Amino acid sequence: xxxxxxxxxxxxxxxxxxxxxxxxxxxxxxxxxxxxxxxxxxxxxxxxxxxxxxxxxxxxxxxxxxxxxxxxxxxxxxxxxxxxxxxxxxxxxxxxxxxxxxxxxxxxxxxxxxxxxxxxxxxxxxxxxxxxxxxxxxxxxxxxxxxxxxxxxxxxxxxxxxxxxxxxxxxxxxxxxxxxxxxxxxxxxxxxxxxxxxxxxxxxxxxxxxxxxxxxxxxxxxxxxxxxxxxxxxxxxxxxxxxxxxxxxxxxxxxxxxxxxxxxxxxxx
Numbered sequence: 001x002x003x004x005x006x007x008x009x010x011x012x013x014x015x016x017x018x019x020x021x022x023x024x025x026x027x028x029x030x031x032x033x034x035x036x037x038x039x040x041x042x043x044x045x046x047x048x049x050x051x052x053x054x055x056x057x058x059x060x061x062x063x064x065x066x067x068x069x070x071x072x073x074x075x076x077x078x079x080x081x082x083x084x085x086x087x088x089x090x091x092x093x094x095x096x097x098x099x100x101x102x103x104x105x106x107x108x109x110x111x112x113x114x115x116x117x118x119x120x121x122x123x124x125x126x127x128x129x130x131x132x133x134x135x136x137x138x139x140x141x142x143x144x145x146x147x148x149x150x151x152x153x154x155x156x157x158x159x160x161x162x163x164x165x166x167x168x169x170x171x172x173x174x175x176x177x178x179x180x181x182x183x184x185x186x187x188x189x190x191x192x193x194x195x196x197x198x199x200x201x202x203x204x205x206x207x208x209x210x211x212x213x214x215x216x217x218x219x220x221x222x223x224x225x226x227x228x229x230x231x232x233x234x235x236x237x238x239x240x241x242x243x244x245x246x247x248x249x250x251x252x253x254x255x256x257x258x259x260x261x262x263x264x265x266x267x268x269x
Contacts, residue, residue: 021163059134228255240263243262
């Protein structure tokens with residue numbers, strides 16, 4: 001009581017046993033790979049037909065959002081907080097009925113998205129549609145990488161604290177990102193919304209990670225870039241909340257307040 005803050009109180013460093021990390025835009029690049037992969041995928045069609053690549057990018061983005069809303073898997077996608085662009089390349093492998101249904105819908109969805117995007121700019125080319133649907137996942141995978149400050153940070157803390165990843169997404173895809181970014185060796189505990197069935201900021205996904213680590217919420221802190229997902233979720237379950245504000249965003253007073261704010265993972269140390 002009395003406004004005591006575990007993250008700044010004198011006993012915090014003694015009680016902290018675990019640090020949980022968000023994945024996308026915290027440990028690994030997320031937005032830039034999408035932007036680059038979109039352009040790389042659309043460029044062959046743009047050059048062949050004399051259409052601006054940016055027009056095709058916009059058309060596919062709109063098509064992905066619209067067609068995603070018509071999937072039988074849409075309720076599941078909403079629960080785990082991913083959208084059309086994620087399943088344009090992501091791997092839906094898994095044992096649950098939700099993941100199996102999604103996996104069955106993905107091939108048709110991808111073909112429809114790229115066909116619709118090309119038609120929106122006046123292109124009808126079945127061969128190009130197939131090529132783009134196949135190329136985009138490869139373009140994405142080739143661009144997945146860790147932020148430069150991720151490896152030094154994990155190297156420094158992994159021997160002192162238990163660590164875990166808590167991330168919204170498809171289980172196989174999020175684990176593959178860690179592998180491609182060469183960070184997988186640090187994490188035995190990876191809680192993914194596609195496995196748990198609900199996403200951050202809801203408590204079950206955070207509690208799953210805490211349980212797997214064998215620590216209580218008061219012994220852990222979550223580091224993430226999203227105020228409404230990471231900070232709000234951590235504080236709701238009684239964890240410390242550390243906001244990674246890489247882009248120097250000004251927090252609105254109505255948004256969840258972190259216990260600490262850092263600009264790089266190096267500052268976590």
